[in-house]
């Protein structure tokens with residue numbers, strides 16, 4: 383097979399799925415699907431074999447609506463304080479255009495492709511929102527039913543009618559009054575994302591219907 387000139391008899395599928403050698407070079411086998419999460423070295427294999435050019439196309443696919451994107455990221459605030467990172471975990475996967483990540487990051491990822499790195503600075507308004515002072519409340523301590531209330535603790539609060547009002551963080555403790563902040567902990571924060579795009583592919587019909595990613599970095603059902 384002329385799939386991999388210069389790689390001494392190994393074919394692309396064998397390289398990509400070493401535990402599935404029976405299917406090596408069998409176009410249409412499940413092994414081909416395994417190439418969608420290609421390692422970088424498979425690029426030369428792809429370029430060498432016209433049979434699998436559609437995969438080469440997928441590698442250069444840019445992020446647009448309904449792309450399934452996986453990426454690694456580190457999130458810092460403007461002072462460089464680490465807020466979150468995907469390091470040591472699976473790459474994070476989402477569907478572009480479905481508001482699954484903060485709008486400012488989604489917008490800055492548009493048009494990027496696998497292998498791209500970027501620093502995306504996202505103002506609070508395009509991140510977790512500006513601080514809303516009306517979500518800061520002072521509540522009598524007896525409303526907590528004798529619990530020991532400390533700074534930084536979080537409480538799920540409900541309205542009298544039983545509706546959810548969200549999560550509140552304790553930002554002040556006085557003798558008989560507790561100050562609660564119902565803003566997202568990252569509200570008002572300018573987000574600095576260092577992003578490396580790992581993979582870009584089209585979402586399947588099933589993923590679009592379910593509204594989430596299947597497989598690596600997503601749902602396993």
Ligand SMILES: [Zn+2]
Pocket residue numbers: 588589592594596601603
């Ligand atoms: Zn699903």
